[in-house]
Amino acid sequence: MDKTWRDAMLPASFRGISFLIPQTSVPVGMKGPLHEFPQRDTPFFEQMGKQAQVHKMTAWVVGDDCFERRDKLIEALQTPGAGELVHPWLGRLQVKVGECDMSHDRTQGGMVTFELTFYPDVPLKSPSARVNTQQQVVKSSTSLLDSSLGRYQSIMAKVDTARLGLLQMRNSLSGVYGVIQQQFAPFLGTYSTLTGFAQSLMNSPGALSSLFSSYFSSFSGGNFFGSSRSGGGSNSGYRAAVAETTQQTQAVSAIDTVSPLGGADTVAASQATANLVQDSLLVQIGLIVSEMPVAQQPVSLDATPSVDQQALQPPVRPEVPVADDVLELRDNLSEAIHTAALKADPAHYLVLNNHRLALVKHLTAVAASGVRLVDVTPPETLSVLVLAYRRFGDATREAEVVQRNRIRHPGFVPARPIKIAQR
Template sequence: MTDTWRERLLPASFRGISFLIPQTSVPVGMKGQLHEFPQRDTPFFEPLGKQSQVHKMTAWVIGDDCFDRRDKLIEALGTPDAGELVHPWLGRMQVKPGECEMSHDLVGGGMITFDLTFYPDVPLKTPAARVNTQAQVVKSSESLLTSSLNRYQSAMGTVNQARLGLLQMRNSLSNVFSVVQQQFAPFVSVFTDVNGFAQSLMNSPGSLSSLFSSYFSSFSGSSFFSSRSGSGYRSAVAAATQQVGAVSSINTVSTIGGTDAVKASQATANLVQDSVLVQIGLIVSEMPVATQPESIESMPSVEQQALQPIVRPDVPVADDVIELRDHLNEAIHDASLKADPDHYLALNSFRQAVVKHLTAVAQSGVRLVDVTPPETLSALVLAYRRFGDATRAPEVVQRNRIRHPGFVPALPIKIAQR
């Protein structure tokens, strides 16, 4: 047997002070503006949102202790903060007291009447600072470049150029020149081969620092990250990972040869290494913290997707980003072991900024999971069954290096969790 409406009523109170409510009212429905026009019989109502829930009620404080409860209720109504109102018909709610009126009546005896007004409490959201990790990476990259150029110029200033031998410089800088060719394409037209590279350093050591300064003045990491292609994170992570390997390959140079040749070769290797790190930082700074895509309740059929492919926002794979972060962290740490105190601070600040940003990017991404298809399937069918999105078939093929997209073997493979 269900309770009657009387049994379901709650005892009225505000901030724990009880009273009786003979009647109450609250606006409901929509507020708006009624437009009426001369010589027209069709008025137009323009909705302007829901009505504000302003509770107006008559409250009675009755009993031998009515004066004590009256004073407590007056104090409760004079408190500016929100309090709990127990509404007999509508339940518990947080409200703020507004304009109220109290009246006494000799005929009424031990009863005080209140006309109460309560406004809905909308909690203010506490402002929360959000660190722009992308901007921090850009700033730390610029600081690292400045420190690197200064270190190179200081080191080359102590080198006696007359004691530099072409053969020694060429042998020491062969790996460094290979990195320059691979990572800084515009320099290829300046240095045709390792001999020209070594001769340029011997004749005009300051020209290399000028080249890097000019290169980064117009460099943009956005060329490695293109969200329009849908593979922005993948291409950026792949490019940065390849460059991290280049950083580690020239951490030190051969110590065979004269003191000045070794010093000049190491200073050059340090400049190129730092420049690759700066380039990685600018590429990483273009990788935003992703917004998780909304789940699609009903996936269209394969035929519909063939006519109108699903547009899916680009989301990073957390495992790839974490792997890049860890390798980059190790490469920067190794480079900092041979840095002077001032340059060590620049490298360490750069390392912290990059690691912090890549951690945030990874947290916004998706993890990889191991999946074993029940039978040999095509990548298109597997992607549709797993994600409901047949256009993600190339993702499955590239991730697992499948030889033919039409035949995914019934073996464990790695695919995105969602």
Template sequence: MADTWREQLLPASFRGETFLIEDTSVPVGRKVQLHEYPKRDEAYAEQMGKVARVHKISAFVIGPDCFEQRDRLLKALETEGEGTLVHPWLGQLSVVPGQCEMSHSRREGGMVTFDLTFYPGNAQLNPSVRTNTSRMTAQTSASYWSSALDRYKSAMAKVDTARINLVGLQNRLTSVFSVVTTQFSPLTSAVGSVTSMAQMLMNSPGSLSSLFSGYFSDLGLSSFSSNSSGKTTSASAASFNSYSAALATVSSQAEAAASINTVSAASGADTTAAAQALSNLVQDAVLVQATATIAEMPVAAPPATEETTASLEQQVVAPVERAEVPVANDVIAARDALDDAFWQAALKADATYYPVINAARQQVVRHLTAVAASGVQLVSVTPPETLPALVLAYRRFGDATRDGEVIQRNNIKHPGFVPAVPLQLARE
């Protein structure tokens, strides 16, 4: 049996702040300018385009906490810019709040009424210049790696390899080798074991740096060049799949970089210096790879808004196609973790290398901040009752296909029973 019209109504809200609606109206149709001429019986109706859909809504908030509800709604109405209006009859709309009127009455204690006006969003803006932070981040990663190679070569040039203790060097490279195998798996066969890596560092330190340069070249990063005669195992070109996968990768890279920030002091100064030089090179390689991953993450474009929302039955037959949007909270968490890893690496850099790594850190933070600004915020929402995830997604977003987002974000055990507890959901 089909739902009644009352059951199909969506809970009204603006920028996530809910309210109740008494009645609403909106002009529709097309603008027409009528031209009448003297001494002529016929008139000319000139079509002037569609009528702007200016929504007039009589709304109210009610309850013991009506003043708190009122203040939150006022903040949403007085915030500059466009926002999402969930209209009970028309679904999600991108609108701009206009002049509204708020009324209090002693006879209607516990209730605050509003006469709301919303204008159509997506207004045409004047041309503006926007910095391509993604491209700048990609360029930064190349210059960063070039400086990292120079530091490694300079450090190894000061090491007397004849005075290196192989066993001591091997012990201090265990964590470094672990990072190489997890973050640069194509190099595992070339490096072999921690013992062979220590021997390569003693006998041919340039071959290790060439392996990493070849690895970056094989990834399709043309800015990196390899001066080795041999090639590492082939790897596919770096590409962006999804924000969630990219952020998980960046978080893992930040953790790996932080784990090898320093090595323990060995019995000999040359052994310690050699181990620290390779540790710095691998740490830089991880951070360069993280920078290249971040450069692939685009700043999300504003989603195209629909005039109306399809019913739940229609979405079952023809699911809504929605471009992925980053979750700002996740992007900021990854940004802060990577920023901390960069800081740890920068604090042990000399005066020549510090500006390079600090410039890379600033560019990474700048781009991830832009990505986060283009994403959505998380808010705490408590369902009024236990609901299926599909129904909750439809009521919250007007999009039943986002039920997986609700389930994954809140670790729901059964998609048919979302408990009435505080949940983390996207604001829009």
């Protein structure tokens, strides 16, 4: 036989002290002010969230031992903190006691009446610390720069510059100079040619470390995430930052070692220079990566604007990283730093390894906030605009699809698998 409403009721109690409840009330619905305006017959109610579940009830303590049970209930009501209320109709609740009244009536012998108020107990959340991985990368980059400059100056102080050969220096540092041309363009005013670069190292080896120190004192991280970022521009945001740091990571691996040909002083000076440029690239990568924020989850729109509406007013959306790209950068960067650390002395090895761990931790957090790529096969030959609108509800993302899949003609996307963001 099915249970009736009487069977579903529970015996009322608070902190184990039982009593009877003839009636109870609790607010439900939404709270908010009612706005009424002169000369208008239509009022307006402003909803401001759910009402607090404040339980108000009349409680009876009945029986020959009512005074003894009354005192126990008073003690329970006056005990600080939350307690369990067994509500006949609502079940077991964690509540805190509010204002209560107790009354005695001579004509109602053997009964004590209570007017009870219970407030819902919402446990305070324990404060949780969140690691600022961006600042950790900045600190590790600063430590790496200091250690790198010190290592370079220490090695160059032991080199006999009189024994350096210009031709051997030029041959050994051609790759390093190419990296300077591509990644440290401001230095070209000082080192306009490879020969001039080699001669400067022979005549004034400390000038290079001073240039790097000055360069990073005003380095701003590349400005990929400035206030003017629109969220999808080709020269800003996650895609540009990942592309730039990926290129620099490849340059880090390209100059890991120099030619062993030449005298001992020439090889030592060339390797010290390559190490300084390599470490400086890692510092620059770290400062750019530290500007990558952990993306906030985008808010879905209630309705998708039509293509005509999007043509007049393109939708504005927060940019999120593509997790696959960030994870690939993380793994390649970790491998490049590990390889560079193998030729470092123990002290500098620890600095490089700490930088690697900080980068890996932050890039992992950035990737976790991003979107994954999925394989999508169009049902028929479509234009990229139609494909982007159907997939994302945003026709302006056509450039993203074209760039990732290197589509030759955006008007004709063949019916074959392509890579596209999950959302």
